[in-house]
Amino acid sequence: MCLAVPAKVLELRDDDMALVDISGTQREISLMVLDGDAAPGDYVLIHVGYAIEKIDEEEAQRTLELFAQMEEFNAPAPEGEDPFA
Amino acid sequence: MSLLASFRDSARAKPILERIRARRGGPVSIMEFCGGHTVAIFRSGIRSVMPERVRMLSGPGCPVCVTSNADLDRAAALAKLPGVILATYGDMLKVPGSHESLAEVKAQGYPVEVVYSTLDALKLAAAHPDREIVFFGIGFETTAPAAAAAVLQAEAKKLRNFSLCSVMKLTIPGAKALLSMGEVNVDGVIGPGHVASIIGADAWRFLPEEYGIPVAISGFEPLDLLAATDAILGMIDDGAPDLVNTYSRIVKPEGNRKAWGAVERVFELRGASWRGFGDIPASGLALREEFAAFDADRRFPLDIPPSEEHPACRCGEVLRGVAEPTDCTAFGAACTPEHPLGPCMVSSEGSCAAYYHYKRQAV
Ligand code: SF4
Numbered sequence: 001m002c003l004a005v006p007a008k009v010l011e012l013r014d015d016d017m018a019l020v021d022i023s024g025t026q027r028e029i030s031l032m033v034l035d036g037d038a039a040p041g042d043y044v045l046i047h048v049g050y051a052i053e054k055i056d057e058e059e060a061q062r063t064l065e066l067f068a069q070m071e072e073f074n075a076p077a078p079e080g081e082d083p084f085a
Numbered sequence: 086m087s088l089l090a091s092f093r094d095s096a097r098a099k100p101i102l103e104r105i106r107a108r109r110g111g112p113v114s115i116m117e118f119c120g121g122h123t124v125a126i127f128r129s130g131i132r133s134v135m136p137e138r139v140r141m142l143s144g145p146g147c148p149v150c151v152t153s154n155a156d157l158d159r160a161a162a163l164a165k166l167p168g169v170i171l172a173t174y175g176d177m178l179k180v181p182g183s184h185e186s187l188a189e190v191k192a193q194g195y196p197v198e199v200v201y202s203t204l205d206a207l208k209l210a211a212a213h214p215d216r217e218i219v220f221f222g223i224g225f226e227t228t229a230p231a232a233a234a235a236v237l238q239a240e241a242k243k244l245r246n247f248s249l250c251s252v253m254k255l256t257i258p259g260a261k262a263l264l265s266m267g268e269v270n271v272d273g274v275i276g277p278g279h280v281a282s283i284i285g286a287d288a289w290r291f292l293p294e295e296y297g298i299p300v301a302i303s304g305f306e307p308l309d310l311l312a313a314t315d316a317i318l319g320m321i322d323d324g325a326p327d328l329v330n331t332y333s334r335i336v337k338p339e340g341n342r343k344a345w346g347a348v349e350r351v352f353e354l355r356g357a358s359w360r361g362f363g364d365i366p367a368s369g370l371a372l373r374e375e376f377a378a379f380d381a382d383r384r385f386p387l388d389i390p391p392s393e394e395h396p397a398c399r400c401g402e403v404l405r406g407v408a409e410p411t412d413c414t415a416f417g418a419a420c421t422p423e424h425p426l427g428p429c430m431v432s433s434e435g436s437c438a439a440y441y442h443y444k445r446q447a448v
Binding site (some may be wrong): 001002003004006029030032033034035045047048049050052053055056057059060061062063064067068 | 088089091092097100101119120121147148149174176201202203204205223224225227228230231233234237238277279280282283308312331333334335336341342343344347432434
């Protein structure tokens with residue numbers, strides 16, 4: 001039920017709507033609950049017709065590198081620090 | 086390979102799995118609180134490649150499954166009210182209530198419409214001004230913003246023939262109820278990634294802080310789940326429970342404030358009835374008085390006879406992690422995805438369905 005799929009924003013439309021591409025299929029979705037702006041070319045995560053988050057590509061890249069190393073990743077993060085920073 | 090597909094790359098998974106296997110320590114139970122994780126774990130065969138010391142458990146993370154029969158009966162009764170069109174997500178259609186599923190209600194000729202989004206329910210309301218569109222809204226924190234947004238849009242567009250029957254629930258009170266019951270031993274938790282995208286990774290800090298249980302917020306690809314499991318095992322073995330966010334490409338510590346703000350604007354907390362748990366205080370979302378015009382509970386009060394459970398179905402125990410689907414005598418016999426006796430076999434995220442589809446599959 002909490003399934004959410006990545007989509008590429010193609011076009012912004014009226015009423016906080018956007019046309020997106022979800023693995024080859026175009027669909028109109030709402031940006032109403034997305035925190036911040038989305039622009040064509042951005043990747044967003046769609047859940048039941050609403051974009052709920054932008055996908056942070058840099059963070060995805062960093063995560064992959066961390067998964068490959070894993071050592072520091074398992075050390076508890078120091079106070080107030082993001083373990084992925 | 087695209088960046089996102091890399092999270093499915095088995096070559097990248099291997100070293101993580103080796104790390105997991107190289108860890109030495111006593112037996113541990115790790116629970117996932119998300120139906121999406123249940124399916125992903127089964128589909129990728131993660132359960133069967135875990136070392137013997139690691140037991141993976143499924144919790145009450147499927148919103149379809151935890152919906153009580155009383156609420157399902159109410160949805161069926163709403164669909165039968167003259168002038169009403171009941172709209173709901175497809176996941177709900179085949180779930181048997183006390184006597185019938187919404188699919189059976191529809192087969193009797195009552196209007197039940199499956200929609201992909203609340204946006205489609207609003208379109209139905211605009212297209213049928215002479216009918217009442219009642220949206221039967223289930224879901225956890227991930228799905229609640231879509232319901233809140235629909236109510237706000239209905240208000241803005243003055244769609245007076247749209248209302249919401251909210252049976253939405255919050256995962257944290259559910260998780261706390263399960264842990265407080267003490268029936269099942271949980272040493273670590275795979276935190277629900279999309280719930281956390283809305284309420285924030287930090288909302289799950291209560292697990293290490295109040296219960297001493299390590300938690301890793303996880304995405305839904307095999308790599309995410311393996312990395313989360315490894316992080317949890319590391320914290321268990323070090324005796325240092327904490328929160329780790331392995332899904333930071335989506336989940337922020339504070340979540341999506343705008344989405345949760347919409348939920349808080351439209352809803353207030355109330356007790357909710359969960360299958361397998363009964364009433365859990367302050368675990369449900371009810372429309373605020375201010376939005377009474379869009380509240381199906383206020384607009385269509387119904388007298389529903391007490392609900393009944395199928396005597397064979399052990400969904401409640403499955404949802405509490407105390408029984409495996411295969412402990413149920415009906416599993417795969419009287420109860421199959423084609424003829425489900427309980428919601429855990431209907432929902433694609435239900436544990437019984439996941440067992441049925443993937444258990445016998447080789448890794
Ligand atoms: S196998 Fe069917 S009857 Fe048994 S617990 Fe699962 S859903 Fe219920």
